[in-house]
Amino acid sequence: MDIKVNVREAAGHAYVVELSGEIDVYTSPKVKDAITELIDQGHYNLVINLGKVRYIDSTGLGVLIGGLKRVREHGGSVNLVCTNPQIKKIFDITGLVKIFGIYDDEETAMKALV
Amino acid sequence: MNGVQMSEGTTGVVELRIPRRAEWVAVARLAVAAVANRLNFSIEEIEDVKLAVAEACTNCILQRDAADQIEIVCDTKEDGITVRVRSFAGPAPSIEPPAPIEKEQQQIGALGIFLIRSLMDNVDYEHGQGRGTDLVMTKKVTS
Numbered sequence: 001m002d003i004k005v006n007v008r009e010a011a012g013h014a015y016v017v018e019l020s021g022e023i024d025v026y027t028s029p030k031v032k033d034a035i036t037e038l039i040d041q042g043h044y045n046l047v048i049n050l051g052k053v054r055y056i057d058s059t060g061l062g063v064l065i066g067g068l069k070r071v072r073e074h075g076g077s078v079n080l081v082c083t084n085p086q087i088k089k090i091f092d093i094t095g096l097v098k099i100f101g102i103y104d105d106e107e108t109a110m111k112a113l114v
Numbered sequence: 115m116n117g118v119q120m121s122e123g124t125t126g127v128v129e130l131r132i133p134r135r136a137e138w139v140a141v142a143r144l145a146v147a148a149v150a151n152r153l154n155f156s157i158e159e160i161e162d163v164k165l166a167v168a169e170a171c172t173n174c175i176l177q178r179d180a181a182d183q184i185e186i187v188c189d190t191k192e193d194g195i196t197v198r199v200r201s202f203a204g205p206a207p208s209i210e211p212p213a214p215i216e217k218e219q220q221q222i223g224a225l226g227i228f229l230i231r232s233l234m235d236n237v238d239y240e241h242g243q244g245r246g247t248d249l250v251m252t253k254k255v256t257s
Contacts, residue, residue: 025172026136057168058226086161093232094225 003027003053005034014045014113016106020052023060031060035067044076047109051081056090068100077101079109124153128188134175134201142186143168149188150195154255162233163195163253169226170199170249176223177201177247194235194254202246 003021010016015038023031038046048064050056068078079101082088091097103109128149132138147164155163167186174184181201189196231237234251241247 022140024136024168025139025175055165057165057172058222058229059172061225062222086158089158090165090229093229 003030005030007034007038010047010110012045012110012113013043014047014110015043016047016049016110018049018052022055023053023063024055024057025059028057028059028063032063032066035063036070039067039070039074044071044074045113046071046076046078047081047106047113048078049081049106049109050087051083051106053082053084053087056087061090061094061096064100065096077113079103079112081106081109124190124192126190128190130186132171132184132186134182134184136172136175138184139168139171139175142171142184146186146188146197149190150253153190153192153195154257155195155253156257159253159256163197166230166233166251166253167197167199169230170197170251173223173226173249174199174201174247177241181246192255194252196250196252198248198250200246200248202248 003019003023006018006020008016008018017034017038019031021027035046035048046067048067064078064080071078080103082091082102083104088102091100091102101109101112103112128145130142130145132142143164146167147160150160150163171184171186184199184201187198227239230249230251235254236252238250239248
C-alpha cells in the first residue's frame with residue numbers, strides 16, 4: 001500500500017498535486033509534506049487530483065482540510081478532482097462538499113480556482 | 115496476525131491482532147473486507163465496513179494510552195457483521211501522565227468516530243484516560 005504524489009505547475013501560477021493510491025494514516029504524511037512544501041514556497045492555488053485515489057480516510061481528509069486552511073490564509077484556494085463514488089460519499093457524509101470545490105476533471109477544477 | 119477461526123457458511127468468528135502502528139492498518143482493513151465479502155453485502159457496504167474498521171484502528175493509534183497491539187474480532191452472522199476493535203491501556207503504569215494529544219489529532223479522531231457512526235448501523239465506543247479504547251460496531255446486510 002502506497003501513495004504516489006506527482007506535483008506539477010499548471011497555467012496561471014497554479015499547481016496540480018496528482019495523487020495515486022490509498023491515503024490513510026500511514027501514507028497521509030507523504031501527502032501532507034507535498035502540500036506543505038508547495039504552500040511554504042508561496043503557491044496558494046492548488047488543484048488536488050484524487051482521480052487515481054482508491055481510498056481515503058479521516059487522516060487524508062485532515063491533510064486536505066489543513067492545506068485548505070493554510071492557502072485561505074493567503075487568499076488562495078484548493079479545488080479537488082474526484083470521480084470515485086465511494087470517496088465522493090465520504091466528502092458528502094462529512095459535509096466537506098460544502099467546503100471544497102469538487103470537480104469531475106482537472107480542467108474544470110483549474111478554471112474554477114480563484 | 116493471530117489465529118483464524120471460521121465455520122462453514124457465513125457464520126463465524128475471525129480474530130486478528132496487529133501491531134499498533136500505522137503501516138498495519140491496511141492489513142486490518144483488507145482482512146475485514148475479505149470477511150465481509152463472505153456475506154451478502156454490496157460492494158459499497160463492504161467499503162463502509164472497511165473504512166469504519168480502518169478508522170477504529172487509526173483511533174487506537176492516535177490514543178497515547180493504548181497498548182502496543184490492536185485486537186480486531188469479526189463476528190459474522192447471515193444478517194450482518196459485528197466488529198470489535200480494541201486496544202487496552204499498556205500494562206506498565208506510567209508515573210507521568212500521558213502527553214496530551216495534539217489538537218489536529220483530536221480533530222482527526224473526532225472525524226474518524228463521526229465517519230464510523232455514519233457508515234455503520236450500531237456503534238458502541240468507550241475510551242477513558244488510561245483505559246485504552248474499545249469500539250464495537252455492527253453493519254446489517256440490506257440486500
